[in-house]
Amino acid sequence: MWDDRYHGDPIAAMKPRRGPVKREPVALRQGLVLEHTETEFCGAVVAVREGVVQLEDFGGARRSFPLHDGFLIDGRPVELVRPARPAQPRTTASGSVAVAQRRARTAMPSRIFVEGRHDAELVEQVWGDDLRVEGVVVELLDGADHLEAVIAEFAPEPGRRAGVLLDHLVAGSKESRIAERVARGPGGAHVCIVGHPFVDIWAAVKPERLGLAAWPEIPRSVEWKVGICRALGWPAEEPADITDAWARIRGRVRSYRDLEPSLIGRVEQLIDFVTAAEGGR
Numbered sequence: 001m002w003d004d005r006y007h008g009d010p011i012a013a014m015k016p017r018r019g020p021v022k023r024e025p026v027a028l029r030q031g032l033v034l035e036h037t038e039t040e041f042c043g044a045v046v047a048v049r050e051g052v053v054q055l056e057d058f059g060g061a062r063r064s065f066p067l068h069d070g071f072l073i074d075g076r077p078v079e080l081v082r083p084a085r086p087a088q089p090r091t092t093a094s095g096s097v098a099v100a101q102r103r104a105r106t107a108m109p110s111r112i113f114v115e116g117r118h119d120a121e122l123v124e125q126v127w128g129d130d131l132r133v134e135g136v137v138v139e140l141l142d143g144a145d146h147l148e149a150v151i152a153e154f155a156p157e158p159g160r161r162a163g164v165l166l167d168h169l170v171a172g173s174k175e176s177r178i179a180e181r182v183a184r185g186p187g188g189a190h191v192c193i194v195g196h197p198f199v200d201i202w203a204a205v206k207p208e209r210l211g212l213a214a215w216p217e218i219p220r221s222v223e224w225k226v227g228i229c230r231a232l233g234w235p236a237e238e239p240a241d242i243t244d245a246w247a248r249i250r251g252r253v254r255s256y257r258d259l260e261p262s263l264i265g266r267v268e269q270l271i272d273f274v275t276a277a278e279g280g281r
Helices: 117-134 144-154 174-184 224-231 239-250 261-278
Strands: 024-027 033-036 042-049 052-056 062-066 071-073 076-081 111-114 137-140 162-166 191-195
Touching: 033 052, 042 062, 111 117, 111 144, 111 261, 117 137, 117 239, 117 261, 144 162, 144 174, 162 174, 162 261, 174 191, 191 261, 224 239
Parallel strands: 024 076, 111 137, 111 162, 162 191
Antiparallel strands: 033 042, 033 071, 042 052, 052 062, 071 076
């Protein structure tokens, strides 16, 4: 008989196959048992940081290896994959959780009224997402002197509320007297008038956001915005100068954290008031 014991090349049969090793992706987790292919160190995952995985064997010995090294699980080659971090809910500038909504809600009958354009722009910048979700429209009064006429024309009633934000609403001020007359007038029960203590909405922005310890004191004989611009060394001769100054101030506002709490609370109060008739927020 022909003896084939020495037929072929047994050494050739032992050569490793060519081509990359196919590795199964495996998500890293605490306690996952791995074997490091080079050192044959076997242990459970106890820590992962800065591209390094740390293993601890049965005896308590610990060793660290780069994540891109070769590892085995039950003899199978694996590729270690760091688990994706859970997505954090996006928040709006007002601090609310953002709602995935492509289109604004149809405007509700209730309204929020503010004194001027700068007030409206700041409210929109910080609370705009919330207002669109709720369907709340912000309208201008063009000054507190027009409040009584605007409210009379608006004709508030159940389901049609008016929220009003006034500047410098402090005891004994002109604004406080106007607010009292509106509250006593027709539909006053469906009107909520709140205000902040500042002479102007500009001062509701925290002064440190502009590198100031405090807003400058302006004599009553000087128009406040003009005085502020001059005190800060900004042009103040033309209306466009005031517009540019407000754009510079508003540009420092990124969220409610850049505003004084005395304004934040009042705006939130108004939004709650005008939406309460339809289930609130």
